[in-house]
Amino acid sequence: MNEQEWAQLLSEQLDEMLEGEAVDFSTVVDELQGPLQLSQQLATVDFPPSPAAEAAFESQLANWFGPSVGPAFPTTGLTKTGFVNYAIIGLIGVGLGGLLLLGSLLWSGSGEEVTPAATLLPTKQETMSESPTLGRPINDNTATVTPMASPTTAETVAAPQATTSLGDTIQLEPTSTVSDTLPTATLTPPADPLAPATSGSDEQTGDETNADQDVSSGDETGDSSETDSGPTGDHDRGHGNDADGIDDDNPGNSTGLPDNGGGNPSPGDFSQGNGGGSSGNGGQSGGSGGQSNDTGNGKSDNNGNGKGNGKSKGKGK
Amino acid sequence: MLTQETTPGKTAAPSPELDFADLFRSYYRRVYNYLSYRVATKEDAEDLISVVFEKAYVHRDQYDSAKGAFSTWLFRIARNTLANYYRSRQRRSTWEADSEVTDDFVAAEPQLETQIIRQETIIKLLNGVKQLNERDQEIISLKFAGRLSNDEIGQVMDMTANNVGVVLFRALRRLQKQLQENAS
Numbered sequence: 001m002n003e004q005e006w007a008q009l010l011s012e013q014l015d016e017m018l019e020g021e022a023v024d025f026s027t028v029v030d031e032l033q034g035p036l037q038l039s040q041q042l043a044t045v046d047f048p049p050s051p052a053a054e055a056a057f058e059s060q061l062a063n064w065f066g067p068s069v070g071p072a073f074p075t076t077g078l079t080k081t082g083f084v085n086y087a088i089i090g091l092i093g094v095g096l097g098g099l100l101l102l103g104s105l106l107w108s109g110s111g112e113e114v115t116p117a118a119t120l121l122p123t124k125q126e127t128m129s130e131s132p133t134l135g136r137p138i139n140d141n142t143a144t145v146t147p148m149a150s151p152t153t154a155e156t157v158a159a160p161q162a163t164t165s166l167g168d169t170i171q172l173e174p175t176s177t178v179s180d181t182l183p184t185a186t187l188t189p190p191a192d193p194l195a196p197a198t199s200g201s202d203e204q205t206g207d208e209t210n211a212d213q214d215v216s217s218g219d220e221t222g223d224s225s226e227t228d229s230g231p232t233g234d235h236d237r238g239h240g241n242d243a244d245g246i247d248d249d250n251p252g253n254s255t256g257l258p259d260n261g262g263g264n265p266s267p268g269d270f271s272q273g274n275g276g277g278s279s280g281n282g283g284q285s286g287g288s289g290g291q292s293n294d295t296g297n298g299k300s301d302n303n304g305n306g307k308g309n310g311k312s313k314g315k316g317k
Numbered sequence: 318m319l320t321q322e323t324t325p326g327k328t329a330a331p332s333p334e335l336d337f338a339d340l341f342r343s344y345y346r347r348v349y350n351y352l353s354y355r356v357a358t359k360e361d362a363e364d365l366i367s368v369v370f371e372k373a374y375v376h377r378d379q380y381d382s383a384k385g386a387f388s389t390w391l392f393r394i395a396r397n398t399l400a401n402y403y404r405s406r407q408r409r410s411t412w413e414a415d416s417e418v419t420d421d422f423v424a425a426e427p428q429l430e431t432q433i434i435r436q437e438t439i440i441k442l443l444n445g446v447k448q449l450n451e452r453d454q455e456i457i458s459l460k461f462a463g464r465l466s467n468d469e470i471g472q473v474m475d476m477t478a479n480n481v482g483v484v485l486f487r488a489l490r491r492l493q494k495q496l497q498e499n500a501s
Contacts, residue, residue, distance in 0.1 A: 007486035011467050018464055035489035042461040047353030053363045064374050065338040
């Protein structure tokens, strides 16, 4: 046999070997023993690619041809690890989302507590609790105040009701700015058919604003603003704020010193310590030392009353 | 599923639509084994196979099944990629005893002693292949790593099948002689 014939015979046996058939070396001629043994060793050398390389190849195929039906090679532990990683990441994401949602709910809940509406409700409840004791005098006082919001009806409404014991109620209960309003709305009808409509609406707003700051301050300065005198400069100036220096309603409390209604006249403040319920905007009075921070409001609704009361001086006893 | 795209300025391939994704998958191991035969490190083999399939993907519209088998077309790309790799490296590395590549194909041996013996045998064998000339190395790699037939090797190397058989027969005999010389 020449070399080409040996090569042909070797190629046939190699093809059988590479196809998986066993080679019977006993039948192989001696000339091909050595090459066949080497070929068998070479055929067993296999270089498996790393799982990372296979995964990269699969991802590359997915990018080129889209999602595949399945990989050509069996899945390895890497995919399991990836699945676990994805699951962990998903759980973390869900947890973070829940925390964010919970945080947003809590934050929004706290915001609702801060809103004025939430504070108004308990204020009204306090007013209701206080109103049984002070209901009647405060209502009368409110009836006198109501005309200030609408000067046209002030005289008719205030005159008949100013005669009652107004000063006692106001002096005894400093924080009655809130309580003034609610009874006013209920009790004004018997005073005058015209007054309730105007006073009720005006005082409603004034009460709500006052209620906020009375709750925060809770001092007597708020009351000084309520020492609203009637159009006639009445007897009741609150804490001895009568212009004549004699507090008829509460003589024992008048100090005899000039008193600005307990409120310090703030520079630039139009309603000097006077943000009371009559003005309807006294709720913005600072609550500290009777300083009214309300600049524009106290003046807008109730100019005459606001100034007159704040600067009234009394001698007292 | 797969639509054969045509590059502008080139004629569309007359071959029917082929599932290149499946073809790539079916030849991945063989091409990788062939490249691993020819380079010394696993990283190089993985880099090269990525380049090979990227080229195949880019030029897949140039494949004509009427002109040859897909295996010959793909291994021709791999062979050219390997040639470029050698030109860039300007050297041929030899297998070393601590090569991480050999750790993979001896890991299947149950006994540690058997693993060591087999690893040494394979390293000697591959180093013997490295001492052959370029054509012998190429034919042995395409035959035993790429599992190509003589006809396919002939198409890749522009040789006849009979000539491939003779060259392979001579290459194996030279390898046998080389291993005997290395052992002595």
